[in-house]
Amino acid sequence: AEMVKYLLFSPLGPEKLPTLKELTTSEICKVWASASKYIWRQLLQKRAVEIGVGTFAVVPAHARVGEDKVLPVERPVFKPCRLLKKFYKLKCAKTKIPDETPSVPLDFEQIAADIHFRREIVERCIHETLLFFAGALRDNKEVEFSFK
Numbered sequence: 373a374e375m376v377k378y379l380l381f382s383p384l385g386p387e388k389l390p391t392l393k394e395l396t397t398s399e400i401c402k403v404w405a406s407a408s409k410y411i412w413r414q415l416l417q418k419r420a421v422e423i424g425v426g427t428f429a430v431v432p433a434h435a436r437v438g439e440d441k442v443l444p445v446e447r448p449v450f451k452p453c454r455l456l457k458k459f460y461k462l463k464c465a466k467t468k469i470p471d472e473t474p475s476v477p478l479d480f481e482q483i484a485a486d487i488h489f490r491r492e493i494v495e496r497c498i499h500e501t502l503l504f505f506a507g508a509l510r511d512n513k514e515v516e517f518s519f520k
Contacts, residue, residue, distance in 0.1 A: 375453045377503075378425050384507035391496040392504065399489075403497045406487045410479060415448055420475040424502050426452040429469040460509040 386393060392400065411421045411428050420429035433447045451467045484494040508515045 375424050375426075375456055378456060378506040379459045380503075380506050380510045383511070384503060388503060389500045391493065392500045395493075395497060400497060400501065402487050403483070403489065403494050404501070406483045406494075407478060407498060409486065410483050414476055418473065420469055420473045422475055422477050424499070425456055425505065426450055427469065427475065429473055429475075431467065431469060456506075456509075460506075462509070 395403075407423075411423075414421045415428060415430050418430060420427050428448065428450050430446045431449050433445050435443045435445045437443050449467045449469070451469060452462060452464055456462070457464060478498065480491050480495040480498070483498075484491040487494075505515060
């Protein structure tokens with residue numbers, strides 16, 4: 373239900389993004405750097421993180437070493453919500469997050485505390501960025517979201 377707000381039937385006007393208009397690019401980057409750090413910490417503890425438009429998780433994989441050795445490894449993935457994929461006709465690699473993987477939402481309080489921002493600002497910044505992302509998907513624009 374959370375992600376339904378990211379299914380846009382009409383173009384996104386700037387009035388829908390008041391927080392992004394108020395913040396500097398540097399501040400927006402600071403919010404997302406802190407969100408990335410939070411997600412990374414959760415992944416290290418084998419928890420998936422839901423961000424409204426999809427889920428970050430760690431999945432089992434295999435790495436080839438030399439010619440005849442295979443090592444079990446884990447790799448981070450982002451799995452967009454099924455409804456989002458269908459609505460925007462996205463083509464994504466099939467990803468199965470193990471059923472036993474516990475899932476947590478973004479902790480806006482923690483993300484805000486790490487950068488000394490108010491929780492409401494962080495929550496609105498993330499929400500509006502995801503709205504902007506959905507608007508780009510709606511308009512068939514190429515989108516790149518990187519987490520460090």
